[in-house]
Amino acid sequence: MKLPLKVNLVEVGPRDGFQAVSGFIPTTEKEKIVRGLHNSGLSRLEITSVVSKRAVPQLSDARSIIQVGNQLDTCLTQVLVPNVKYAERAIDFGAKKLVFVLSASPSHNYRNVRLSIKDSLTELREVLSLHPSNASLRVNIATALDCPFEGMTPSSNVTNLIEKILTMSSDIELAICDTTGRCTPDKVAQLFSHLISVFDDQDWVFHAHDTFGTGVANCLAAWHEGIDTFDCSVAGLGGCPFAPGSSGNVATEDLVWLFEAMSVDTGVQMERLLEVANQVERIPTALTGGRVRHALNNQQNQTRLGVS
Amino acid sequence: MKLPLKVNLVEVGPRDGFQAVSGFIPTTEKEKIVRGLHNSGLSRLEITSVVSKRAVPQLSDARSIIQVGNQLDTCLTQVLVPNVKYAERAIDFGAKKLVFVLSASPSHNYRNVRLSIKDSLTELREVLSLHPSNASLRVNIATALDCPFEGMTPSSNVTNLIEKILTMSSDIELAICDTTGRCTPDKVAQLFSHLISVFDDQDWVFHAHDTFGTGVANCLAAWHEGIDTFDCSVAGLGGCPFAPGSSGNVATEDLVWLFEAMSVDTGVQMERLLEVANQVERIPTALTGGRVRHALNNQQNQTRLGVS
Numbered sequence: 001m002k003l004p005l006k007v008n009l010v011e012v013g014p015r016d017g018f019q020a021v022s023g024f025i026p027t028t029e030k031e032k033i034v035r036g037l038h039n040s041g042l043s044r045l046e047i048t049s050v051v052s053k054r055a056v057p058q059l060s061d062a063r064s065i066i067q068v069g070n071q072l073d074t075c076l077t078q079v080l081v082p083n084v085k086y087a088e089r090a091i092d093f094g095a096k097k098l099v100f101v102l103s104a105s106p107s108h109n110y111r112n113v114r115l116s117i118k119d120s121l122t123e124l125r126e127v128l129s130l131h132p133s134n135a136s137l138r139v140n141i142a143t144a145l146d147c148p149f150e151g152m153t154p155s156s157n158v159t160n161l162i163e164k165i166l167t168m169s170s171d172i173e174l175a176i177c178d179t180t181g182r183c184t185p186d187k188v189a190q191l192f193s194h195l196i197s198v199f200d201d202q203d204w205v206f207h208a209h210d211t212f213g214t215g216v217a218n219c220l221a222a223w224h225e226g227i228d229t230f231d232c233s234v235a236g237l238g239g240c241p242f243a244p245g246s247s248g249n250v251a252t253e254d255l256v257w258l259f260e261a262m263s264v265d266t267g268v269q270m271e272r273l274l275e276v277a278n279q280v281e282r283i284p285t286a287l288t289g290g291r292v293r294h295a296l297n298n299q300q301n302q303t304r305l306g307v308s
Numbered sequence: 309m310k311l312p313l314k315v316n317l318v319e320v321g322p323r324d325g326f327q328a329v330s331g332f333i334p335t336t337e338k339e340k341i342v343r344g345l346h347n348s349g350l351s352r353l354e355i356t357s358v359v360s361k362r363a364v365p366q367l368s369d370a371r372s373i374i375q376v377g378n379q380l381d382t383c384l385t386q387v388l389v390p391n392v393k394y395a396e397r398a399i400d401f402g403a404k405k406l407v408f409v410l411s412a413s414p415s416h417n418y419r420n421v422r423l424s425i426k427d428s429l430t431e432l433r434e435v436l437s438l439h440p441s442n443a444s445l446r447v448n449i450a451t452a453l454d455c456p457f458e459g460m461t462p463s464s465n466v467t468n469l470i471e472k473i474l475t476m477s478s479d480i481e482l483a484i485c486d487t488t489g490r491c492t493p494d495k496v497a498q499l500f501s502h503l504i505s506v507f508d509d510q511d512w513v514f515h516a517h518d519t520f521g522t523g524v525a526n527c528l529a530a531w532h533e534g535i536d537t538f539d540c541s542v543a544g545l546g547g548c549p550f551a552p553g554s555s556g557n558v559a560t561e562d563l564v565w566l567f568e569a570m571s572v573d574t575g576v577q578m579e580r581l582l583e584v585a586n587q588v589e590r591i592p593t594a595l596t597g598g599r600v601r602h603a604l605n606n607q608q609n610q611t612r613l614g615v616s
Contacts, residue, residue: 291521
C-alpha cells in the first residue's frame, strides 16, 4: 500500500478543547486563537458546536465564531451538532461542514445524546434531508474502539452502524473515534484494515485521544493503513477540569512534528502553531497535553540564552 | 517475524532520572523507590552510575544503593560507568551488570566522556579485560540515531562502531539510544531492521526518550522489529532542571500499559508501580513525563468519589 505523503489535520481545539475549559473564554480571545490556527496553515477547523447553551455554555457564542471562521480565506468551518434541531441552526449560522455524532455502543450513545442508536439514526436521516448543497456532512462514530461503559467495542457494531449510515447517503465522511483513549495501535490498525476492506472508496478520519499516551502511536498505526485525515487539538487542549488527568485529543504540534520529521506534508508552519499553543496554555483552567511544545520552547529558550 | 509476547523493561529512573534532579535525593528515599520498583516486578534496575562525585553529586551514594539492590531477590543491579577506572570501582561495589557508554557521533562522545571514539574503544577493551565472571556487560550506543551536534547519524557509523565492539567480545548486550528523542518510528524501524540483518544473534536494547512525544511509538516500532528489551524511567523522570521542557526516558507506566493492553507480558504490577511513580513525582525539582500515571490516578479518584 502507498502510504499518504500528505495528511490533513483537522484542528478540533476550538470545539473539543474549549468545551472542556470550565470558564467561558471571551469571544475575542477565541477569535484570536482561531485566526492564529488558520494562519499557521490549519484550514479545517472544528470551530464550535451548536448545542444547548445551558448544557455547554462555553460554546454559546457559536454564531459569532462561525462568522469569524467564514471570513478567513479557505477556512472550512466544521461544526458539531447533536440532532436535527441544532443542525438546522448551525446551517443558519453558516457552518460549511456539519459533524453529527453517534456512538457504536448503545450506553454511550444514550449518555451522550440521550437517544437510542436507532433514534440517532433517525435524526441523522433528518439532518441529511435538510442538508443544503453548500455544507457537507461528517459522522463521528464515538466509542468505535472502546466504550467507558461496555469495554472493547466489537468491530461488527461498527460495520453494522456504518452500513446503515451509508445506505442513507454514500457522500458522508466517517470519523472513527477512540473516545476513551484506551485503544492501542494494534487495534486501531485492525479496525481500519477491516473497514477499508469492507467499505471501498470511503473517506475516513481518525480521532485519537492521548489519555494513555498512545495518541501519536495510534495515529501512526492509522496512517500505516492509509488514513490521511486526523483530528487533533492545539496544545492537546481537552479533558475535563473536574477530572484531573483526563486528556484531550492528541496535540496538533505532536502530529505536525511527527509527520514533518517523517517527510509527510502537513501544510502547517510549526513556529506559528507554537505561538498559538503557548497562548492556549495560558487560558485559565486549560488542561493541556503533548510534548513537542515543551521541547521546542526549550530549544528557543536555549538559543535565546546562547546555550548550544 | 514472530513478535515478542514478553518484554523486559529495564528501569533506568534511579540512574538516568535521579541524576537529572538538581538536589540530592536522600539515600533512604532512593532506597524506598528502588525497593518499590523491584516489588512492582521490575527486576532489572539501572540503579546508579559510578562516576566522579564532583561531576554527578546526585549519585555519590552509589556504593550504598548497589548494596540495597543486591539485597533484593533476583535484582540485576546495572551500573553505568564512563571508563575503566570507574568500572573497577563499580565491580568493587558489587555491580552485577556494567553499562559502558560511548557515542556513534564523535562530537557527542567527546562532550559526554571527554574522549575520542577511538579512546573510548580502548577504555572498553580495558573494561573487558578486568571484567569478572559474575558481572556482565552492556554497551550503550548514544546518539545512534541523531546527534545534538551533528544531526542524523548515518547508520554506517553505528554498524562500524558495533563491528569494532563485537570483535572485542561477542558476549555484549548493545543498547541503541535515541539520545535526543528526535528520532521517529520509521527511522527506529529502519535502523533495527538493518542491524538485525547485519549482526546475527545479537542481544539488543532500545533506549527511547520522549522529548518529542514519540517515545511510545518508537518503542513500538522497535518491538515490531523483534526487540524485546526496553529502557524506561518511572514517572518519565529525567530531563534537566535547567532546561524546561527537556524530557526523560519514556515513562515505565506508559510502556507497561501499552504492552499489557496488547497482551504482551511485562511482569510488572501496575498498581504497585503507580504508587512508586506518584512518590517519584513528589521529589522536589523532579521533571516527570508520561500520561498513564495521570489517567490511572484519575480513574482511582473517580472510583473513590463514586463517579462512574
